[in-house]
Amino acid sequence: MRTTAYIPARPKYGLADIVGLLFREFWIMLLVFLVVLAVGTAAVMTIRKTYVASASVYAGVGQEYAYEPRVGPVTDRATQPPSLTEIAQNEAAILGSREVKLRAVRALGLEAFRKPGKPAVGSVEKQEGDAIKFIDDGLAIGTAPMSPVISLSFESDDAEKSADVLNALIEAYREYRREVFQDNTGAAIEAQRRTFEDELAQVDANYEQFLQSNQIGDFAATKTAAAATYQSVLTDRMMTQAQLEQTAARLRTLEQQQRSTPAEVTLQQDLNVSAQDQIRTLRAERAQLLSRYLPDAQPVRDIDARIAEQEALVRGGGTVGAKEVRIGPNTVWTELENNRINAAADRDALADRLATLDTQLATLRARQADLTRLESENAVLAGNRDVLTATIREFQQRGAQRRADNELVRQGADNVKVLSSASAPTRGSSLKLPLLALVILFAGFTALCVGLLRVVTRKGFVTPASVGRTLDLPVLAVTPVKA
Numbered sequence: 001m002r003t004t005a006y007i008p009a010r011p012k013y014g015l016a017d018i019v020g021l022l023f024r025e026f027w028i029m030l031l032v033f034l035v036v037l038a039v040g041t042a043a044v045m046t047i048r049k050t051y052v053a054s055a056s057v058y059a060g061v062g063q064e065y066a067y068e069p070r071v072g073p074v075t076d077r078a079t080q081p082p083s084l085t086e087i088a089q090n091e092a093a094i095l096g097s098r099e100v101k102l103r104a105v106r107a108l109g110l111e112a113f114r115k116p117g118k119p120a121v122g123s124v125e126k127q128e129g130d131a132i133k134f135i136d137d138g139l140a141i142g143t144a145p146m147s148p149v150i151s152l153s154f155e156s157d158d159a160e161k162s163a164d165v166l167n168a169l170i171e172a173y174r175e176y177r178r179e180v181f182q183d184n185t186g187a188a189i190e191a192q193r194r195t196f197e198d199e200l201a202q203v204d205a206n207y208e209q210f211l212q213s214n215q216i217g218d219f220a221a222t223k224t225a226a227a228a229t230y231q232s233v234l235t236d237r238m239m240t241q242a243q244l245e246q247t248a249a250r251l252r253t254l255e256q257q258q259r260s261t262p263a264e265v266t267l268q269q270d271l272n273v274s275a276q277d278q279i280r281t282l283r284a285e286r287a288q289l290l291s292r293y294l295p296d297a298q299p300v301r302d303i304d305a306r307i308a309e310q311e312a313l314v315r316g317g318g319t320v321g322a323k324e325v326r327i328g329p330n331t332v333w334t335e336l337e338n339n340r341i342n343a344a345a346d347r348d349a350l351a352d353r354l355a356t357l358d359t360q361l362a363t364l365r366a367r368q369a370d371l372t373r374l375e376s377e378n379a380v381l382a383g384n385r386d387v388l389t390a391t392i393r394e395f396q397q398r399g400a401q402r403r404a405d406n407e408l409v410r411q412g413a414d415n416v417k418v419l420s421s422a423s424a425p426t427r428g429s430s431l432k433l434p435l436l437a438l439v440i441l442f443a444g445f446t447a448l449c450v451g452l453l454r455v456v457t458r459k460g461f462v463t464p465a466s467v468g469r470t471l472d473l474p475v476l477a478v479t480p481v482k483a
Helices: 015-024 026-045 084-095 098-108 124-138 159-181 186-213 219-259 274-290 298-316 331-410 432-457 464-471
Strands: 051-059 139-143 149-156 264-271 322-329 416-420
Touching: 015 026, 015 432, 026 432, 051 084, 051 159, 084 139, 084 149, 084 159, 098 124, 098 159, 124 139, 124 149, 124 159, 149 159, 159 416, 186 331, 219 331, 274 298, 322 331
Parallel strands: none
Antiparallel strands: 051 149, 051 416, 139 149, 264 322
């Protein structure tokens, strides 16, 4: 008895086998191709033309992108503005924000986004969300490197709607960015300025009390005046001391000269000249005697003897002397006494002046020491006043600048300019031809897949080559299949 074993095996096909089998499934593949093509064509034919509206916006470097610290000088901490590319990207992000789209929807109204003849469905929030989604689907925002120009485009099936939506987006963007970049710190700056003014009033009161309690008008001027006065008094003291020593030396010299000078001197002295008178008298008498006597007469010789005696007395000095002397005060001594008295008075005056100057110097030293001791406290109080004053002035200036800047921004003075507004496009574009080509390709691919599926799922051996290839046996003959 013969035993038969069944081994399951999938037929192995070659390229020629697959092509031949696909031809066997031609009608089924054709049917699938036509069905898919008909469905795809019907769907493509429902697509309407779309209209693309374009616009461009210039977004350059403006004050919005310049960093300004809230407190402190601007020039000290200002930084470099961002590049044109970064600014354009930031503005594009603002333009594509949901808030801008929502404002554009509300500006146009929900009716502009409904299909004609179709009633509103759902709540207002849902309708606005659908309108925003409609804008998202058609809006395109583009920027170029190192360019401040932002390109905008919006695509819809209505030319007027495309232009209106894009213009509404641009206006909403300009309005919204003004609110975004508007400085809202004006009220806070004013409140902080008033707080600083209250603090300054208290600091002024404390500083005024400090000055009054220490008898100071202006600390810097008082300290400068005290230093100048001390220097002046010190100079005066040194000069006075020099004058005192000079006067004392002069007084000692006068006293020394006065001690060596007599207080009284001879004013007048009469000399005794009676011997000369007697000689003259005797000679006169001798002359008279010679008129009566001879020279050798006795009277003449007697008188000659007397004349010789008197002359001998005169030559011996015995007959010359002071007859009468008058004594009085010495004028030199008197002048020295007057000079001494004046010098003593000057010395005493200079000594008193020196003592007074020493007292003044001591007072000034004490005052300078007090000012030095109070300098740190004055520096703290004055520094607080200066800082608060400068801060208040800065906040006043900053508040005025903020108000002016906000007003300018509200009036449209910004760095964004609309280069070209959107206008209704005159030509529309349609994707029917590309989509039809895709539908044909898809229908052919679907039909091919169906044919291959039938070839793979077919049972049994269809061709002799598949039998030999699958069973690894030679095929010797082929017989037709019985009816």
